[in-house]
Amino acid sequence: MLRLSQYCVFAGIVAVAAALTSYVLAFASDRVARAHTVFAAESSGGTVTTIAAGEAPRGAAAFGTLTTWLSLGFLSAALVFRAIATGHGPFANMYEFSVAFAWGALVINAYFMRRYRQWAVGVIVLPVALGLLLYSTTVSSADEPLVPALQNNLLLTAHVATAVVAYGAFAVGFAAAVLYLLNREDRGSLLPKRQLLDDLSYRAALIGFPFLTLTIVLGAIWADIAWGKYWSWDPKESASLVTWVVCCAYLHARAARGWRGQRAAVLLIAVFAAVLFCYYGNLFFGGLHSYG
């Protein structure tokens, strides 16, 4: 079962890489096509016709969307097989959490792909997922038994599963924010309109923030049971607080101060930077989360 899980992870890596390549090709061909159209339009004095966001993907983009769904399927299977093989939620070490984090980013991306009928955010989400999956291949994937501090199946699953959703949502928010900053002129292209990107990034944060809060609360409950203290200023705890505070600032700045567009996008990128710091920080700063 473990081997099956690993095969699924490898298949997922290939699918993510294929999806990313397809999207890049779609953008490249669109760029060339637009250049020709602009040239033709300028020559004839006409206007430029572009593809609006929200249309069904075609060509390479359609293949990219298909392989994105495929990668999600492979990673879902990998996590299920892993959970069956280990007997606990597949979140107990850096290997499992990296795969789960990539899965979370793809799930939230798929949700927005359906809801907003757009796929372009995948151009940024997929490299994030691919990076996490490639990182997972560099750490041990052995089924190490759980040390006493981790022997709480319910809280292990709940605490890290909520983190996976939160981190995945912030990854998608980050992707939309980056595209917003890249799509400066808001001219028609395969990139969604800036307003849609701005809205999408905000919606992603609205998923990420409550789930991050739930992650921290569940972590505090577990810490109280396992370590005898609900808060110890452990580096990972502190880093999660930094993420929470920055995201809190983002939501308040947006709702009450009207921060939209560029400033909001930069702040959301800062939130994702804090997520990555929280994710990797314990590797450098040690602390009670030394196993994950």
Place this chain on the structure above:
Amino acid sequence: MSHTVTAPAPPRLPREPAAELRRPALPPHVWILRKLTSMRVALVALFVLAVLTLAGILLNQAPSSVTSNQAAYAEWLSSVRPDYGGWTGILNALGLFSVFSSIWFRGTVLFLSVSVLTCSVRRFPGLWRTATRPRMVMTDAFFERAPHTARIVSEKDQGAALAALRTAFRKNGFRVSTERDGEDIHVCADRFRWGPFGRIAAHVSFVVILLGAVATGTGGFRDESFAIPVGDRMAVGHGTGLAVEAKSFVDSYYPSGPPRAYESQLVLYKNGVPVHTQEDRVNHPMRYDGVTFYQSYFGPAVVMRAQTSSGQVIFNQGVALQYESQDEKESIGRFELPQQGLKVFVVSPRSGEIDPGIPAGSTQLEVYDIDNETPAGIQVLSQGKPATIAGVRFTFVREREFTGLIVAHDPGATIVWIGAALLVLGLFTTFYFPHRRVRAVLRPGAGGSEIGIAAIERRHPAFPGLFEHLVQDIRRAAGQGAQPPREGGADA
């Protein structure tokens, strides 16, 4: 030759605005209230909090065990000096080696608490009014110019159309209120009207959690070095009347090496009477009467017996070797003989260490005067062979293990959990159950009635879909004769 054309310079403004244009200075309490409820100031405070927390991660933080002891803190400071060089003094003066108890951190948290509380108190009446006493009669202009509008002409009379409207609204989870205004019937339909109170709950939770943290820091007790040699019983103290006996301790390992379990079989006594027995494990602490016993650590212990010259036994129990020597090569335990005015240190090589001075099967006793650190004698004792030091006959009876517990009574934890529940429920309510309000007006028309529908929700991208769905349901329920929405009306 080129010419530079410049716009005429604008007339210079006087440095000080005219007295009549100058805004009067605000009274101090108004100024403070404005700052407390200012989102700009709150955002700055949030960023300060984030930066300080980041500093707490990146900079070495002094353990709480040394911050209360000046000499120990000075020693700790010199241990980090090589890392920070000339910055050590500055960082120390700024309190950045104890960020989370610094005035900056506490001040920022306190400011944010007062700020969210003030904002919540100010917002509450408005939210309450909106939820419970909405304005019922809206103008015709509202039904024409609201961001979302629709108009339906029904063959049903006004009463039947109202019933149809109610059915459609209720089907979509809306609560309907009506008010007659002349011939018109005005309808106010709400869904999740209590949703905005989630925001209040989430903000208030910040203060509740803070109060819980204060209660944790100031009340109850926490003993992190409660070590019981197996077979012994130790009093918890702190007026609890509790004592714990360690019946056994087992540490087990997986074949590949990592620890599998640390388990202590404990018996709890209340005023000398056994009241509870439990296998205490990591993740399964023993709880009784508000006191929690967490399995935390373990190590070697030795059973020592001490007798006076007349043979009276004055000490006969295990001594947990729970401290380490500075070179980390020896385990050290300690007990006192108050009547003899002695304190005794028991020293053994740590597991895996070899000390030629303390051969296997023996331990070293260091006996001191209890008050003035004067050594009364140091001697290595072989197991079962007594030795007399400072007039007391000591015997190293046998080796044992001890189990180390954290014993805590935390009156703040419950408050923190209440705050955490408020926070989570508040956030999920705010984000996933937002208040939706749709208004309608029913007017008798020729051969039936006319229904105007409008809503002003602008922010939520899913709202147009909901509005369209609602309008279609109303159109179906209102029966034949219904007309499609006006062009530019329901933006569905």
